[in-house]
Amino acid sequence: MIKDVEVPVLTNTKIGTNTFKMELDTGADLSGKIKPGQFLMIRTINPSDDPLIRRAFAIADVEGGKITLFYDVVGKGTKILSLVKPGEKVKILFPLGNGTFPLNYKENVLIGGGIGMAGLTLLGKELTKRGNKVTVVYGAKTKSMLSMERFLKDLFKDVYIFTEDGSAGKKGYATDILSELTGKEVIHACGPIPMLKSLYNMGHGFKIFMSFESPMACGWGVCLGCVIKSKDNSFLRVCKEGPVFEKEQVII
Numbered sequence: 115m116i117k118d119v120e121v122p123v124l125t126n127t128k129i130g131t132n133t134f135k136m137e138l139d140t141g142a143d144l145s146g147k148i149k150p151g152q153f154l155m156i157r158t159i160n161p162s163d164d165p166l167i168r169r170a171f172a173i174a175d176v177e178g179g180k181i182t183l184f185y186d187v188v189g190k191g192t193k194i195l196s197l198v199k200p201g202e203k204v205k206i207l208f209p210l211g212n213g214t215f216p217l218n219y220k221e222n223v224l225i226g227g228g229i230g231m232a233g234l235t236l237l238g239k240e241l242t243k244r245g246n247k248v249t250v251v252y253g254a255k256t257k258s259m260l261s262m263e264r265f266l267k268d269l270f271k272d273v274y275i276f277t278e279d280g281s282a283g284k285k286g287y288a289t290d291i292l293s294e295l296t297g298k299e300v301i302h303a304c305g306p307i308p309m310l311k312s313l314y315n316m317g318h319g320f321k322i323f324m325s326f327e328s329p330m331a332c333g334w335g336v337c338l339g340c341v342i343k344s345k346d347n348s349f350l351r352v353c354k355e356g357p358v359f360e361k362e363q364v365i366i
């Protein structure tokens with residue numbers, strides 16, 4: 115059931131040039147209640163009520179009642195969020211999204227571009243818990259933008275790094291891993307549209323599931339602001355039918 119609650123912020127820590135890690139105390143037992151791929155909409159509680167519209171973030175981790183988010187500061191909403199102090203409250207609407215990642219494949223590759231990696235970490239944890247194999251591929255423009263590297267390496271054994279300028283890991287794009295993959299069944303991806311497009315065009319021979327991060331206003335299917343095209347020439351709401359879609363469902 116979707117909850118609309120005010121919850122205290124436990125931590126809101128700068129972990130990279132432009133990236134923050136935020137932990138929230140929902141006060142509820144969330145064990146088994148959040149599916150990998152689901153997200154929340156968040157806004158601060160400030161006297162000006164600006165910005166009014168909540169912002170969407172992947173639920174990157176869940177432990178008991180604690181939810182972890184990772185976010186890049188890109189505009190007004192995320193700037194204001196970055197100023198929230200531990201102990202202050204924020205408003206969240208969660209869990210959102212009905213299209214989630216499958217958990218039944220044995221050989222999984224998680225490809226995250228930039229902050230899109232946050233959309234895959236809960237999935238990686240759940241797959242590992244079930245005894246399925248997980249290879250994590252994390253790509254960013256440059257070394258200073260690999261803010262989630264420590265978090266990933268604490269959670270997963272197989273982590274491959276790519277940077278566009280070669281300042282860390284292999285030089286190139288996270289999707290370059292495709293030419294090296296053998297024996298893998300499925301790719302789960304989240305990141306910028308150009309990355310998803312290239313997977314869409316290159317990833318033959320794999321099942322591919324992609325999580326989309328279209329700009330959203332309502333987050334629960336009402337405003338139609340987040341739609342993407344489906345293969346049968348209709349539209350799919352990223353917030354309601356997604357955010358995760360199998361490649362065969364969509365056109366990008």
Ligand SMILES: Cc1cc2nc3c(=O)[nH]c(=O)nc-3n(C[C@H](O)[C@H](O)[C@H](O)COP(=O)(O)OP(=O)(O)OC[C@H]3O[C@@H](n4cnc5c(N)ncnc54)[C@H](O)[C@@H]3O)c2cc1C
Nearest residue numbers: 169170171172184185186188189190191192232327328329
């Ligand atoms: C399901 C979902 C999950 C997401 N998960 C994360 C996450 O875990 N971490 C994270 O950092 N971000 C995530 N995003 C993106 C995040 O919602 C936006 O970055 C945020 O809303 C920007 O708010 P803002 O007010 O700071 O920027 P705005 O002032 O609204 O915009 C600033 C700039 O960012 C661009 N922008 C705004 N929203 C998006 C977007 N959704 N995608 C691409 N560009 C955008 C605008 O066009 C503009 O150029 C997610 C989005 C969705 C829909």
Ligand code: FES
Nearest residue numbers: 333335337338353
């Ligand atoms: S954000 Fe309103 S319908 Fe998806």
